[in-house]
Amino acid sequence: MKNIIEFLKKNIVPIMFIIICSICVPISGFSVTYMINEVMTRLTRNAFLILSLLIPIMAGMGLNFGMTLGAMAGEIAIVLVSDWQIWGIPAIVLACIFSIPISILLGLFCGKMLNMAKSREMVTSYIISFFMNGIYMLLMLYAMGPIIPIKHTSIKLPRGYGIRNTVSMLNNRQCIDNALAFSVGGVKIPVLTLLIIAAMCLFIIWFRKTKLGQDMRAVGQDMEVARSAGIDVEKTRIIAMVISTVMAGFGMVLYVQNLSSFSTYSSHSNVGMFAIAALLVGGASVDKASIGNVFLGVILFHTLFIVAPTVGTKITGDSMVGEYFRVFISYAVITIALIMYEIKKRQQKSNAGKLLAEAQNKEEQ
Amino acid sequence: MKERIKNIIAEFGISRLIIVGFILFMFALAPVSGNKISTLLSNVANRFAWNGLLVLSMVPMIHSGCGLNFGLPLEIEAGLLGVTIAIEMGFTGNEAFLAALTIATPFAILFGTLYGFLLNKIKGGEMMIATYVGFSAVSLMCIGWVMLPFKNPVIVWGYTGKGLRTMISIENYYYEVLSGFLRFKLFGVTIPTGAILFFALIAFGIWAFLHTKTGTAMTAVGSNPTFAKAAGINIDRIRMLSVILSTWIAAIGIINYQQGFGYVQLYTAPYSMAMPAVAAILLGGASVNKASISNVIIGTILYQAIVTTTPNVINSLINLDISDVIRIIVSNGVILFALTRKIEEPKK
Amino acid sequence: MNKRRLFFIAGTLLAVVAICVLCFIIGRGHTLYLDNKSIENTSYSSYNAIDLVYKGEKVTTLAARERSSISFTGQSVTITLGIKKSKSSSVEEKTVTFKVPYNMDGIVINLPAYLDGADESVYMSEFVSMAIVDETNVDDEVPVTDEFAIEGAEEEQ
Amino acid sequence: MANNNAPLLEMKNIQKSFYGNQVLNDINITLNEGDVLGLCGENGAGKTTLMKILFGMEEIAETGGYGGEICFNGEKVDFKSPFDALNAGIGMVHQEFSLIPGFTATENILLNREPLKRNVISEVFGDRLNTLNYNEMTGRAENAIEKMGFKIDPKMVIADMPVGHKQFTEIARELSKENLRLLILDEPTAVLTESEADALLQSIKSMSERGVAVIFVTHRLEEIMTVCNKVVVMRDGLVVMDTRAEDTDVKKITKAMVGRDVESVDNKSVGTDETAETIMSIKNLWVDMPGETVRNVSLDVKKGEILGIGGLAGQGKLGVPNGIMGLYEAGGTVVFKGNEIPLNSPRKCLDSNIAFVSEDRRGVGLLLDETLEWNIAFPAMQIQNKFLKKLFGGLIKWRDEKAIKEVTDKYIDELQIKCTSSKQKAKELSGGNQQKICLAKSFALEPEFLFASEPTRGIDVGAKSLVLEALRKLNKEKGVTVVVISSELEELRGVCDRIAIVSGGEVAGILPASKSSEEFGQLMVSKVI
Structure with a gap:
């Protein structure tokens, strides 16, 4: 009985979500194929991004709210590539390659900053994402055009410099999804994207077996012991951050190729926040996350995401309630996960007292 | 003499010197760009009166060691509830202001107690959780604004008659009730005396509180919690008190902000209220566990100066609407700077 | 950084650069504009009707004075034309390939001139978009900065 | 290899001083291959500092380095960091575990020395992307464990291991280093059960047969007799005994460890009159204080006496006051002047006029960023609404600034606290003066009962006598019952009427201060767990 309660306590968030989904989905009245189709597209769209969160958790840096930096790098690369009128899969490949140097730069900056704010990584990475958002806007609104040559009017703002609010992806929309896609019973299965995501999972599993992966796990659990064993803690944490940012860059490119257009100035901050919420819904915690959490999380979180507005309208007759309910659920999930992590951290300290009391009356008998 | 200058600079902090230099540079450019310095200054004075209290609400929690109060949006909701209910009950003109304050107080105490109880449970991880508690509360309230049974046509959506509007003008309610009071011109600069007096009153209240027995206990809890515990202080009770105090000031602060700004902003407006207030108090020289009233005053003036002068000056000079970007970079840059400072642990 | 490592790194860099160049070439998008118009004071006059078939799929039939476009990636494009010179003549199939210079986004081909054997300078010209500045969404000016992912729900998440 | 007739390790006239007080003076130790040297001595005798010098810990360099010479393997060496020592072949197992909880034993044993396999990606991106060679790792770990002699499961994760196994994992880790020539064990048996301790002694024997020298730092004198062939006893930074194990026995070692040349200890105390009524009685107290766990202490304190509580470090003496004052989780019953005081709440003790001077000055005792006025007046203000x-x-x-300044100045001249003004920040004072501030803080409470925990630790000699004098004055003139907790036996014998010795989390015995230090020494090591 004890370990059942333990199991329940540990996975309170996924269980809660399963219950909510099982209530909302029937109410929404969507057909099964529609649901599966929707969840499949969102799964392929977001999975890569959420996978990029695993490495920093493994290295003990908590939830990487700074992943929006990687997303920004991906967006900058996409904008450049579409300005050079490159279409289809070559455009996606080029965008990924071009996002690497930018991601590395941003990852280094973020890693250095987090090393200066040890024990406060998450808040700092959260603020870094806003700070970098400011610099990103400076770059996109004022530097693109005069400094970085942008030819096409479809991308440039009418005033001649700066990038439009929304950049269209029409000429390379779903180019990867459709590549080897086939549909089974009305559900489109984008095989190539799934292959890419599977390759990423293999990389993470393989990475855990490398020396660097082992060092990261050691640093994540106890920095002092790792340092006394000779591991360069600072460098390892920075590498973890760089890898995560590069992966987030790729994830963003994959995410954007699925849409017909993306909003240059806001989609990266949405993406970051919803990826973290999805991961936590999958049962991950601030110091432990597995690939299983990613997929369970994506499916559960996005099922609710699809269903919420319609359920909201059905219950309250106002579609806005569904929208707000969706945003509330994401924030609530992150809050609960953070609170449980802090409480669990303080709990280990307090049960030593009980042992002593038991030891004493054992002595008396 | 050189020695004195050196420790003034160290005391004032190099980063703040850069920002002050930047602002002076802006003021120097003002005449060239065609706006009068006096209008700029009155702008700063006006916005100081609006935001002063919101920044002041940071002090109690930083003082008692709860860290930077990113949960400000939750506290602002208490104030918004006070206003909407006051208007719903038909108060108009200046009584609406007083009614809003009185109604907001019970909500502030309720929200403060819940929020304080939660923060006591998670000592150490306050800042991150406060942020998301704030956001959850605001998004929950968005649902609330739609569902709660408000009838008064002034504030309810015109066509559906259900759910509150996002922006409610308080033109004939308590607009400028404080700022307008004894307003006078000091060689061209309009000073909203009423609002500044209101701020001064609350600030004096805080200053006085910090001189009382419980106030001293709160400072001790902030600077070394184990010392306070050894001296018999009930840490959780003091932290709870600081959170309730901060919630109450924030609730009052948002109502004061509205009387200056002229509109009540509901739904998603509170989201973006936390960052400016945190940036302002850090700009004033506060650290993650030490903040004083002078930090609030200096910080708010500096921050508002940046936010108001840069757009007017730069726009007219090189007609580039860059102010929004600069605001984001500066405010988040300052917070980042504070977070990466090493706060010396009491043990070291 | 021993010799061996340097060799491998150089190898990978080269491979990456090669991939980029390849992508630039095969990925470069162009648009081919086809006119079935006569050109004044020349002998080339529009045909009765020309069918356009691209990659086995019938794109459209160009009547006189009509223009249509095909967008494609890569430097050259092959299309088959079903040409009816006049109302009564039979349809003559002809497969043609056009090479597009790298720096041009789009080129305009005047079919009658091309089919009647005119030289390149006559039948081909660069397509210059009239830089139509659509005043419609001028409110682009104000960047939508949704700092807190609040309007997260607006574009299909 | 250097000429192998020279001894493996020679430490010649080693000197070390911390902030002015001499901690080690003129230490000479020689050690040959395969020797097992038992190193023992009271706390503060300097043995841990000596081992830190040998192991090249950064702490030593940071606090001004050391005098004298170390020759290892015949060559003169000066280790700047633990890594130099490790490369030279010296391993050290510290008291607190340095293990990664989530890793298996194998991963811990080979931490940062894992055997790797090359792969395509690591060719390009560098060696850190080589994959771990798992079966080689298990192989190496197994023979390290077997070399160590005690069977532990290499696959088990440290977090689920019993405490003893963790210690063996660390030893196996040091043994897995091929070039290990000298292993330092710092009180390893403190956490082991009987059977595990015997297994450890067995593995030390097998190590020495294989030519690995061992320095065995412990309080358990019987263990030294069974396994060591050389014994070194240190006291007050001096080597007082350096003989072969056969020529000595437990009794002689204890005498050397504790016995001073008994100069006249001016103990003015008149001894406790047994007839005085008990002011505080403690029954089966347990306290969960990390490193100072109290298991089952029962003790009665007489009114008006100065009771000393002594014992070795880590045996629980500091846990007693911290537990009673509610700073650490505690259980049991404490009756003060007839009525029972609930535990785990500092307020209740302070309300019934019990004050506490904490041993952790900077962490618990002071508000470092506030003025001296606040530090002294704060508790009295909060509890007794003074000032x-x-x-x-x-x-x-409202805070009465004038009254606060008055009481601060009163104590500044009464305790001769050297400071610029009462407005100075506490962190700017020297150790001795900070301790006086803590004392003044408790005096301002005008308590009836005072716990003073390690009042003279780490302060200069001048301040020491002044602090002890102040405590004696408080007891004599104001009749305050004082309990002094200290690890320096001589100091307790100088100021207290009776001294209780805590060992193994329990009271080993209570003796009048006039008793000889050997008897106290016996009590100290009697129940060492």
């Missing part, structure tokens, strides 16, 4: 002006009929209690 407060009543405004509007007591509705608001």
